[in-house]
Structure formats: structure tokens, C-alpha cells
Amino acid sequence: MTGIEIYKYLPKTNCKKCGFPTCLAFAMKVAQKQAEISLCPELSPESRQFLEEASRPPIKLVSIGRDKKIETGNETVLFRHEKTFYHQPGLVIRIKDTESPGDAARRIREVSSYSVQRVGLDLTLDGFALDNESGNPASFLRLVETAVNNTDMPLVLMSPDTATMKLALDKTAQNRPLIYSATRDNWQDMAQLALDYHCPLAVSERESPGNLAELTERVIQMGVEDIITDPGADSFGNSVDLLTQLRRLAINKRCRPLGYPSITFPGDHASGPEDEALLAAQQIAKYAGIIVLDHFYPGIVYPLLTLRLNIYTDPQKPVKVAAGIYPINDPGNSDPLLVTTDFSLTYFSVAGEIQSCGFPSWLLICDTGGLSVLTAWAAGKFNAREIAKTAKQFGVNDYVNHNALVIPGYVAVIKGALEEEMAGWKILVGPREAMDIGNYLKRTWRENVL
Amino acid sequence: MTPLQIPVEKWAGKVTEVKLGGNGRKDITIGGENTLPFLHFEGTFPHQPALAIEIQDMEPDWPADLLLSWGDAVKDPGQWARKAAEYGADIVALRLRSAHPEVENSGAEKAKRTVASVLEAVDLPLIVLGPEVAEKDNEVLLAVSEIGRGQRLALGNCTDKNYRAIAASCLANEHVAIAKAPTDVNLSKQLNMLLHEAGLPMSSVLTDPTTGALGYGLEYTYSVVERLRLSCLSGDEMTSTPIICTVGEESWKQKESRSSQDIPESWGAQERRAIIWESITSAILATAGADIVVLRHPRSVELIKEMNGKWLSMT
Ligand code: B12
Numbered sequence: 129m130t131g132i133e134i135y136k137y138l139p140k141t142n143c144k145k146c147g148f149p150t151c152l153a154f155a156m157k158v159a160q161k162q163a164e165i166s167l168c169p170e171l172s173p174e175s176r177q178f179l180e181e182a183s184r185p186p187i188k189l190v191s192i193g194r195d196k197k198i199e200t201g202n203e204t205v206l207f208r209h210e211k212t213f214y215h216q217p218g219l220v221i222r223i224k225d226t227e228s229p230g231d232a233a234r235r236i237r238e239v240s241s242y243s244v245q246r247v248g249l250d251l252t253l254d255g256f257a258l259d260n261e262s263g264n265p266a267s268f269l270r271l272v273e274t275a276v277n278n279t280d281m282p283l284v285l286m287s288p289d290t291a292t293m294k295l296a297l298d299k300t301a302q303n304r305p306l307i308y309s310a311t312r313d314n315w316q317d318m319a320q321l322a323l324d325y326h327c328p329l330a331v332s333e334r335e336s337p338g339n340l341a342e343l344t345e346r347v348i349q350m351g352v353e354d355i356i357t358d359p360g361a362d363s364f365g366n367s368v369d370l371l372t373q374l375r376r377l378a379i380n381k382r383c384r385p386l387g388y389p390s391i392t393f394p395g396d397h398a399s400g401p402e403d404e405a406l407l408a409a410q411q412i413a414k415y416a417g418i419i420v421l422d423h424f425y426p427g428i429v430y431p432l433l434t435l436r437l438n439i440y441t442d443p444q445k446p447v448k449v450a451a452g453i454y455p456i457n458d459p460g461n462s463d464p465l466l467v468t469t470d471f472s473l474t475y476f477s478v479a480g481e482i483q484s485c486g487f488p489s490w491l492l493i494c495d496t497g498g499l500s501v502l503t504a505w506a507a508g509k510f511n512a513r514e515i516a517k518t519a520k521q522f523g524v525n526d527y528v529n530h531n532a533l534v535i536p537g538y539v540a541v542i543k544g545a546l547e548e549e550m551a552g553w554k555i556l557v558g559p560r561e562a563m564d565i566g567n568y569l570k571r572t573w574r575e576n577v578l
Numbered sequence: 579m580t581p582l583q584i585p586v587e588k589w590a591g592k593v594t595e596v597k598l599g600g601n602g603r604k605d606i607t608i609g610g611e612n613t614l615p616f617l618h619f620e621g622t623f624p625h626q627p628a629l630a631i632e633i634q635d636m637e638p639d640w641p642a643d644l645l646l647s648w649g650d651a652v653k654d655p656g657q658w659a660r661k662a663a664e665y666g667a668d669i670v671a672l673r674l675r676s677a678h679p680e681v682e683n684s685g686a687e688k689a690k691r692t693v694a695s696v697l698e699a700v701d702l703p704l705i706v707l708g709p710e711v712a713e714k715d716n717e718v719l720l721a722v723s724e725i726g727r728g729q730r731l732a733l734g735n736c737t738d739k740n741y742r743a744i745a746a747s748c749l750a751n752e753h754v755a756i757a758k759a760p761t762d763v764n765l766s767k768q769l770n771m772l773l774h775e776a777g778l779p780m781s782s783v784l785t786d787p788t789t790g791a792l793g794y795g796l797e798y799t800y801s802v803v804e805r806l807r808l809s810c811l812s813g814d815e816m817t818s819t820p821i822i823c824t825v826g827e828e829s830w831k832q833k834e835s836r837s838s839q840d841i842p843e844s845w846g847a848q849e850r851r852a853i854i855w856e857s858i859t860s861a862i863l864a865t866a867g868a869d870i871v872v873l874r875h876p877r878s879v880e881l882i883k884e885m886n887g888k889w890l891s892m893t
Pocket residue numbers: 446466467468469471473474477478498499500501502503504505506507534535536537538558559560561562563565759760761762765788789790791794795798799828
């Protein structure tokens with residue numbers, strides 16, 4: 129809704145109780161999603177209901193867990209280039225109660241402590257799906273206890289039996305686990321549990337999106353607000369189909385009962401961990417809210433976490449670091465000076481290599497608006513003139529006494545021009561890939577400069 | 579409640595069909611789909627997405643794990659091509675790396691010899707890629723174009739710098755041009771328009787949108803491919819050419835695929851990580867709309883084949 133449309137429903141008294149000078153100013157802020165409609169205490173109940181309904185995001189933001197959380201949903205577009213994707217899907221590892229308690233505890237600890245560094249961020253998994261595969265309440269409760277004792281990550285409780293679910297909730301409800309799931313056979317009891325324990329509820333109906341919408345609607349009528357849908361996206365044959373249908377219905381058709389994030393099970397028909405990972409990858413891009421993985425291998429999880437980061441990067445905002453001179457490994461004034469761009473990925477690739485090779489160095493970062501080396505070069509933002517300007521701006525002479533500058537191998541062509549721009553400086557062409565910087569410095573720095 | 583209607587888009591356009599091979603050689607047609615990838619409920623996919631395996635005209639400087647999977651075959655392009663066929667390639671993609679001025683600066687003669695030996699060794703459709711230096715690409719591709727006459731080789735790359743000569747020779751010798759622009763919908767479209775003006779029909783053009791690997795610009799390529807496909811489906815013929823992504827080349831360049839020493843434990847087992855790096859890049863670009871992916875590791879080929887099979891049989 130536009131500001132003007134919202135304005136029509138406001139009292140137009142300019143009483144300022146909302147904290148804005150006029151009703152119109154408030155309406156504009158609401159339209160830009162910078163203020164909540166509930167801030168106006170003077171609205172008639174009908175207007176309030178109408179405006180709240182209209183400003184409700186097409187896909188609800190649902191949160192699972194307490195201290196550590198999975199927040200999923202609140203997406204507004206079908207394609208990331210239209211705006212951006214906001215909330216990364218949760219990646220959780222399934223643990224079955226048929227595993228020995230020792231194995232389960234070990235895996236839970238391993239997954240909980242797993243973290244991998246990339247572009248200055250710590251990437252981690254998000255939780256566990258505890259599966260009552262055995263059908264036996266006692267084994268399930270044992271697994272739930274193991275989880276509670278070994279992790280503070282969010283949990284998905286998977287059991288079709290409402291009595292078992294209740295017992296598990298008695299142990300975990302304070303941490304807001306996701307109840308999986310309400311089906312056509314047990315929905316009333318499961319929805320009641322969700323209400324009694326204030327936990328989010330998954331609704332499973334794999335026959336068709338139409339049936340899923342009907343079942344979800346019933347659960348909504350009972351008063352459940354935090355819902356995750358399970359349309360049965362478990363194979364390459366149906367996943368994109370189903371999740372696209374749900375996303376289109378929610379966003380383009382404002383179909384309320386389907387306006388929730390979805391849970392997926394890429395391992396259900398997978399031939400192995402790689403096959404599972406490829407479907408999980410596809411679901412990261414097309415349109416899962418929570419992805420339950422059956423396998424945990426760092427060599428597979430790391431690429432999936434990287435992909436999730438890539439797809440959920442805001443296409444309108446380049447991810448960049450500040451221009452300047454960065455000391456790495458405590459350098460002195462006879463240590464090397466290297467130059468690169470302010471694209472976050474580029475900076476961290478280079479800084480990471482210098483750091484891990486242990487060679488003390490200075491890294492000069494040029495403001496290119498967040499572009500990679502070749503992109504910036506092709507755009508005229510990382511050429512001899514710009515580099516010389518940056519060197520001067522940050523006073524490189526105050527940091528080093530050797531007048532030598534290492535440039536990236538991919539822009540070897542600017543060596544001559546840069547030597548002209550920076551009179552008295554020796555321009556050295558470094559390797560192309562950052563991973564070869566360590567060897568390059570160790571082998572050639574001393575002889576080149578000293 | 580009124581029964582739920584599944585929203586189906588009525589697209590005005592579809593991907594142009596492009597045939598590779600033929601004239602005594604196996605042929606393959608790509609393109610033809612009239613909806614977004616993987617959407618069974620909305621349209622049809624007359625042809626499977628194709629898998630090309632990359633080979634080179636000289637021993638490659640690849641990481642050890644990758645080399646190991648090809649053994650001695652990398653010493654001879656013909657033998658390498660045969661092995662690629664055994665591993666299930668739909669298309670062989672030959673990179674003439676030795677023609678790069680900083681490698682061997684080899685010329686037309688060597689290019690012709692290599693291409694002839696590969697054409698002799700396998701009956702699969704062939705993609706021939708130059709060293710990606712505009713003048714050298716011209717030199718070797720024009721030479722190659724003459725020997726494979728009528729067999730609809732795909733010749734790359736054609737850029738805004740060298741498209742004229744390549745377009746003319748594709749037209750004369752019945753080949754397909756691979757038009758490469760740097761990660762930009764409008765630049766890809768403009769290049770297609772230039773090729774069109776030069777007389778090349780869109781059924782003789784493939785679009786290479788420039789690939790960024792997982793973790794190294796993938797999201798840019800992903801969105802460019804999606805936008806190209808959406809533009810095509812909304813009826814723009816100049817963005818309707820099938821899309822080819824050089825996944826293996828970009829993916830195996832990255833540290834995550836190359837490095838086995840001094841890496842964090844959280845990166846996991848080297849071989850598994852490198853293969854999944856390549857196959858995730860591939861799967862994601864196929865999900866955006868890539869019609870041909872060029873891969874390097876046989877296991878990635880196997881994984882992507884399995885994925886395509888499951889998708890098409892809806893299992
Ligand atoms: C993603 C991408 C884009 C994105 C931008 C991404 C970004 N933030 O930079 C977009 C789509 C916006 C883009 C735009 C353009 N791009 Co662009 N783009 C790419 C792509 C696919 C990946 C780039 C990337 O992210 N690389 C990863 C980073 C980490 O690499 P890097 O910065 O080079 O860093 C590595 C090394 O250089 C080294 N290193 C870095 N610093 C240092 C320092 C030292 C001292 C040393 C030793 C080493 C070192 O370490 C890093 C890891 O090894 C490449 C092609 C490709 N596959 O590489 C083309 C590419 C870079 N783009 C290119 C071009 C031409 C352009 C445009 C000019 C096109 C146009 N006409 O509009 C525009 C310019 C942008 C503008 N006007 O604003 C060309 C450049 C051609 C050339 N050789 O000059 C390329 C190579 C594509 C091609 N083959 O044609 N691009």
C-alpha cells in the first residue's frame with residue numbers, strides 16, 4: 129500500500145501520539161515499513177484490522193528456538209534480483225532415535241560446535257531435527273534428553289504421536305522447538321499442544337497445495353500463529369514445482385494459509401550425501417524455509433553454507449570493507465606492501481592468505497565501490513591513477529621505507545603506468561591467485577627489495 | 579473456501595532450439611523449453627539440459643585429484659575425448675589452451691590438427707573454445723571452422739571485440755557461435771543483436787553469461803541467468819538463446835577445490851569438497867536456467883546426470 133492509501137484510513141487529526149508530526153508523515157513511514165501501524169492509538173478497530181491485514185508480510189516471519197534462533201520467512205519476492213531474499217533458510221541435521229545414545233550425543237556436539245570462517249563471518253548450522261523413527265516413546269525421550277544436554281541450538285521434534293510429543297514438550301517447550309507435525313489425522317491435538325506450549329507448529333499435507341491450505345486454515349482457526357508448512361518437497365521431481373507454487377500463491381495471490389515458510393527433506397529419496405546436498409542447494413535457492421539434512425560432513429556443509437550466503441546476499445549492496453591501510457601479522461616498515469580492492473570477498477581472500485602464511489605485511493585497500501580486481505579494473509576504478517591516489521591519501525610513506533608495492537597478478541598490465549604515477553616506486557607484479565601469495569612473499573620479497 | 583488455483587504463468591516466449599553435431603556425427607538439440615527450469619506444472623522441456631566434459635589440447639595444470647580421475651588420457655586429446663564419452667558426456671568441450679600467448683602461443687595449424695584428431699576419436703558434438711584472447715580466438719577458431727564444416731561445432735568465444743569474423747565463419751561453415759559477455763543481461767542481449775545483424779540466426783548462437791563459481795561471484799551469474807531466462811520467456815527473441823556455463827573451469831580455480839594443505843579442518847575432506855563445489859555450482863546454474871554445463875570431474879558429471887534424470891522422471 130502507498131502512503132496516500134494508508135492515510136485514507138487514519139483519523140487525520142495530527143495528534144502526534146504516534147510520534148510523528150502528522151498523520152500523513154506517519155502514513156509515509158508505514159508505507160516504507162519504518163513504522164508499525166499499531167503506533168497510532170486513535171485508529172478505529174475496523175481500520176486497524178484492515179491496515180494490519182494489508183501490511184502483513186505475504187510470508188510470515190516464524191522463529192524457532194529461544195537463545196539461538198532460526199528466523200525464517202518474511203520474503204517478498206520470487207527472484208532475488210527483484211529486491212533481495214531476507215531470511216536464510218535454517219539448515220538442521222536430523223538425528224534418529226534409532227541411533228545409539230552415544231553416537232547421537234557425539235554427533236550433536238560435533239554439529240553444535242561446527243563453524244567455518246568465510247568473508248569475515250562465522251558460518252554455522254542451525255539446529256537439529258529429532259526423529260521418533262523407532263515409534264517408541266522412551267527412545268524418543270532419551271534422544272530429546274541427549275539433545276537438551278548437549279546443545280542450545282533450536283530443535284524440531286518429529287513424532288506423529290501426540291502423547292509422545294507432549295512428553296517431549298514437557299522437557300523442551302521453554303526453548304520453543306518446532307512441533308513436527310500436524311497431519312490430517314492428528315491436527316486438532318497437535319494444534320492444541322502448540323497453543324498450550326506456545327511453540328511453532330509444522331503442518332504436513334503432501335497430497336496437494338490445496339489440501340495443505342485447507343489443513344493450515346483449520347489450524348489457524350484454532351489460533352495457532354507460528355506455522356511451518358510441509359508440502360512434501362523431498363525430490364528433484366517435485367521440489368521446485370511445489371515450492372514455487374507456494375511462493376507464488378503467498379506473494380502474488382496473497383493466499384494467507386500458505387503464507388508461511390516451508391520445511392523440506394532433501395535426504396528422503398537421495399542416493400547418498402552428495403545427491404542430498406544438490407537438492408538442498410536447489411532448495412536454498414528455490415524457496416525452502418527450513419532444510420532437514422540427513423548427513424553431516426564438513427566437506428559438504430561448508431559449500432552449502434557458502435551457497436546460502438551467496439544467494440541471500442543483497443544484490444543492491446556490494447559487500448565491502450573500508451579503504452585504508454591494514455596491518456597484518458604486526459608489520460614493521462621494511463615489510464611488504466600489497467594493494468587490492470575493497471570488495472569484501474577480495475579483501476578476505478587476500479588478507480586471509482597473508483595472515484595464514486605468517487608474513488608480516490601491509491595491505492592497501494582502494495575504494496572501488498566493492499568490486500573484484502578485474503571488475504574494478506575494467507570499470508576504471510582500480511587503475512594506475514586510482515591506486516596512486518589512494519597510496520597518497522593514506523600516506524603509505526609513513527608506513528614503509530622501501531618504496532615497493534605489490535599489485536595483483538591479474539592487473540599486471542598497469543605496472544608501467546603505475547610506475548609513472550608513483551615516481552621512485554618499484555612496482556612488483558604478484559601472483560594471480562591469492563592462495564599463491566604466501567609462497568610468493570617467502571620466495572621473492574627479500575631478494576626483490578633488499 | 580473456494581478451491582485453490584495453482585498460479586500458472588502464460589509465457590509469451592520460449593528458448594530457441596539450437597542443434598549441435600549432425601552431418602555424420604551424433605547430434606543433440608538444446609533449448610525449446612517454454613517455462614522456468616524444473617517447473618513441470620507450467621510447461622515442457624523437449625530436451626534435457628546437456629552435459630559437456632572439458633578436455634584440453636595440452637596437459638592441463640589442474641589439481642592432482644582432478645588429474646588422477648583422467649589418468650594418462652590427458653596426454654592425448656583424442657584419447658581424452660574417448661574417455662569423456664565413456665564417462666557420459668553429451669558433448670565434448672575442447673579448450674585450445676596452448677594457443678594462449680603466455681602458454682605456447684600455438685596457432686592455426688596445431689588447432690586444426692587437434693580438432694581433427696578429436697573429431698576422429700569420438701562422434702559426439704564438439705565445442706571448441708579458444709584461449710580467451712580476442713585475436714588468438716579469431717585465429718584458431720576461424721581455422722577450426724573450416725575443417726569441421728557442416729558438423730555444427732560450437733565455437734567460442736565470440737565477444738563484442740571479435741564477433742564479426744566468427745559470425746561470418748559460423749554462417750559460412752554451418753557452425754554455432756558462443757557469445758560471451760561479462761555477467762550482464764544487457765551486454766548479452768546487445769551481443770546477440772550484433773550477431774543477428776551480422777546475419778547469424780539465433781538458432782546458431784549460444785550465450786555464455788560468464789560464470790562465477792560458488793563463493794566467487796556465483797550469485798551474480800545466478801541472477802543474470804535468471805534474468806536472461808525471464809526476459810526470453812516474456813517474449814524477447816534476442817535473449818532466447820540457450821545458456822552455457824563453464825562451471826568446471828571456474829570452480830576448479832578456487833582455493834576450496836585446489837588446496838589440500840594448510841586448510842581449516844572445518845573445510846572437510848578435500849576430494850568430497852572439490853567435487854561438490856563443482857556440482858553445486860552446476861546444479862544452481864541449471865536451476866537458474868543454464869542449458870549446457872561444462873564440467874571437469876567425472877563424478878560431478880555422474881551427480882548432475884542423476885539429478886537431471888530424477889527431475890525429468892519426476893522422482
Ligand atoms: C561477479 C562479476 C561481476 C559483478 C561484480 C562483482 C564484484 N563485486 O566485483 C558485476 C556483474 C557487477 C560485474 C560487472 C562488470 N564486470 Co565483471 N565479473 C564478475 C566475475 C564473474 C567474478 C568476479 C569475482 O567476484 N571474482 C572473485 C574475486 C575474489 O576475485 P579477485 O578480486 O580478482 O581476487 C582474486 C585475485 O585477483 C587475487 N588478488 C586479489 N587482490 C590481490 C592483491 C595482490 C597483491 C595479489 C598478489 C593477488 C590478489 O586474489 C583473489 C582470489 O584468488 C568475473 C569473471 C570471473 N569468473 O572471474 C567478471 C569480470 C571480472 N568482469 C568483467 C567486466 C568487463 C565487467 C564490466 C566492466 C562489464 C561491463 N562492461 O559492464 C562490469 C564493470 C562493473 C561496473 N561498471 O560497475 C571482466 C573483466 C575483463 C578483463 N580482463 O578486464 C571479467 C573477467 C569477465 C570477463 N571474462 O569478461 N562483474
